[in-house]
Amino acid sequence: MEVGQLQRSFVEYMASLFREGFLDAQFSQLQQLQDDSNPDFVVEVVSLFFEDSERLLNDLTMALDQPNVEFKQVDAHVHQLKGSSSSVGAQRVKNCCVPFRICCEEQNTEACLRCLQQIKQEYLLVKNKLQTLFELEQQIVASGGAIPMVQ
């Protein structure tokens, strides 16, 4: 594909991510932080986010699988996840954390499981989207173009 077209679709894709609420302004913050001194900043942070989230989601699955659920622990994990997701601007994941924490407070295992399910879904969605985005980026870079800045 031609660079210009790639760039256009990148911009479009980005816009759709924002429009559909997968990402919020915090992601733009990350993009702004990326400069020549650390050119892969966004990818690094997001990869870290993936790692972290997967670990947390695993922990959460384990914790909620226990016969006696340690809700405090669960809550701490969700808090972590919330912090991470809000830091990268994964808005929909972050939004799922709020009801999750409420369910923890209510000590409602079933509701927690439902929340976990939902959060996993959202996570996978945003992960896919972000990976697609990064692939696009790489293609642009590979074809010698500059990543367009999206406001």
Added chain:
Amino acid sequence: MVCEMESDQAEDMEMEVEELSSMWPEDMNEAGKQFNIDRPGEDQDMLEEVTINDDSTIVDFKRLTELTNYSEKGSSQLAYLVKNWEYKQENAVRLLREELDNLSKQQQESELKKLEILEKYQFEEERYGGDKRPISILDEELKIYIFQEAPRKRNDVRVQDKLEIDAEYDSIKYWKQRAKHLDKLLEASAQREQILIEKLQESIENLERQSSPVEELSQILKRADNFLHFVLQNAPVVIGHQDNELRYRFIYNHFPSLREEDIIGKTDVEIFTGAGVKESQDFKREVLERGIPAKREITFDTGLFGSKTFLIYVEPVLSKAGETIGVNYMGMEITDQVRKREKMAKLREEIAVQKAKETELNKTIHITEETMRAKQMLATMSHEIRSPLSGVVSMTEILSTTKMDKEQRQLVNVMLSSGDLVLQLINDILDLSKVESGVMKLEATKFRPREVVKHVLQTAAASLQKILTLEGHIAEDVPIEVIGDVLRIRQILTNLISNAIKFTHEGKVGIKLYVVPEPYPGVKQGSHKRMASDHSKVLAKICKEDKCTSPSHNALDRKGSGGCKDADDANERLMQNGECNYSEQNGASIEDEVVDPIQQETTVWIRCDVYDTGIGIPENAIPTLFKKYMQVGADTARKYGGTGLGLAICKQLAELMGGHVTVSSKEHHGSTFTFILPYRVSPVCDSSDDNEELSEMDNHDTSSEGNDDINSGFFQFQPRTLGSLFSSHNSGRGTKLLENGFGFNTLNKTNGFPVNSHSFPLDSNTSRETGSVEDACSVADAVETSSEPESSFRHTLNSGNPSTSGRDQKINGVFDRRCLASTNSVTTNRDQREITEKIEKSQRSSECSSSNGAKILKTTSKPKILLVEDNKILVMVTRSMMRQLGYGIDIVNNGVEAVRAVQHNRYDLILMDVCMPVMDGLQATRLIRSFEESGNWDTAKDAGIDEEVSPSNSSQGSDESSIKRIPIIAMTANALSESAEECYANGMDSFVSKPVTLQKLKESLQEYLP
């Protein structure tokens, strides 16, 4: 016929009487005959009462007759009475007449019979030749009767016919008998007639015996009079009649104390005196003249009956000829009604006024609300503008440090100055709206007026671009330490000073501080004592502070700098004793202070004059001087710039603090702005200030020099000439200052300075830098000479010390300045401030002296920041942001690690996550704060964090850090569970909400870092 007519007449009479009934008691109609059936019981009572009151009527009877004779009304009244009487009489006559009629009819009948008989007789006599007419006399009568009433009473005739028929049977004898019989009848008839005549006579007599009309009239009148009395006796009514000269002829219900002779025959004016009398007289006269009845309300105020209001009705009395012959007058007292009415009117008026006020108020409220809204909007807008603008300005500042050619620099400088101006304007607007909306809160903190004055002057001197002398005089009686809102006071001072400098082209600008006895004369003495006791405490503080900078002291000491030797000895001794010693002494000193007799707070009024030798203010501009957006004139604004808000803010701030600002000025000679504010003077013993009390005992003997420093009442900042800007020093002045007791101060400065010069890589040009700084700080060149070896000594000292003591010093200083500016902490160490000032100064001077020295600036603005955050992603993001903002950070992952980090390193700022595993940010903050206050990590130990003693640094480090307060900015995830209040309550200074953005981070860093 007659009958009918009469009855008609009677009816007419009745009608007429009825029409009149309104004038009379109702039962007076039918000619008052019903008086006769008045119930006796009541009547008697009534009459009794009436008789009692009889004397309230005074009648001129002659006049009454006259009246009845002459006045229409009187005569008609009389006529009615007469008519009534006549009617009665006529009635009786009618009855009698009817009786008479009957009688005459009977007589006629009998006459008729007689006639018949006579006819017969005649006939017979004619027949017999007789010509006798025995009843000839009766003929005429008969004729009349026949003519008049012949057809009547046929019945009788028939009876007689019958008789006739019976008698016809006989002869002459029979006729004779018959004649006899008739004679008898005639006789009987005559007898009857006689009786009737008698009866008639009797009834006539009766009639005559009945009362005469006058009698009856007077009786009727009497009754009417009684009734009138009865009705009117208690009514607040005066009724009177006055003749055409307005002399009273009759009065009813006259004023009780007046007798008949006092009234009758006199006029109002003759009887009464006082207000209203003349008016009523005139009114009556008017009625008299016009001949038309009228009413009027007249208020009397006479000596007789006081102030009373009467409603007076006056009607003219007309003679039959239509001339007025007097007036009837009727007055009713309506004082109460009038009063009520007036009250009502007043009430109504008040209500109307109230309503008007209300609407006015509503309008005002509306306007005020509008204004408030507008102001609020202005404030909001200003706030919204400020944030991005401060970004622009600070970026421009950074830009100005980069390499630029001359033209670019000029442009950037214009940007900077305009940006600063707008920023200032917005800040002013915000300040104003804060004060006006009552949002501004005053803080009460301890501060030292001398320092404030000095700092303000120093700051002004540093940015001074004119050849001006800045000086400060502080009277001795000004307490060392007072309580007030130092930020605001500083703001006022700075404002006034910068104004003064702005409008002064040559000469001097200065501040004078002295205690004034206003408003309580007793305060002054109290403040004296207070000062004395403050004194010792302050001394203690100084020495304590000396300890903080002890490495340099030691150095000085070894060098043998005389004035300070004793103090340093003491310090050294303390140093050797270590920290424990301090706490013991601390206890001791507290005990001492408890016995201090003067404990309660007093208020002292301090007057501050800011004078200049500038252009002055024209007299006509003075009244508007403190108004918003007002400058002396349009020219001034053009020439000098400025927002015109400065003085308005000063005034409002001063008033907010309970004081006031005044100005006196002479055009072309200068102005003096004066503000007088009340300050509280704190009791000496303030155990929360533990740092400052630590070594009071030890230092009593050694603190004379410090004493001078604290109490020094004079500062001067001589003008920098362009030539001497970087190098020249006035040795003479320096000596003078030394003589003035600045020696200790000077040494302190040298203490501070090497630290400074050490921490910044300025070694190569130390002396130059030092020079300019010293100049700004009014330190003599004598000191400068010492500063060079001093700093070198420091170097060696520090080189022997592997830890970062020098840097710590610097951080202390820098941080302290932050405290001073932002948190305004009382616990800040005085000498630290000195150092701070110097660092500031040196930074400034390095900025201004080496305008191309971006490198230097960069190295100086490298504060140490600790990030406490468990979330790796957040750490990564924040670190990147910090890097972009030009800061490096240390990172730890929980509260415990944060406490450890603080134990080992000095930080200028901590960014602290609130919610963390192991130990949350709130607890960590509490522990750090506790350490800062107590100087030990006991609470941390209690929480399970053992202090890992680093051998080289720990004791000294703890000592130092005990005097500074690290700004801690919380990073909160949501506002619900980690509320801002909670953050503040746990000792945090500010908070940034997550997710952290570059902008938010920058703003909070800007607030706490230089």
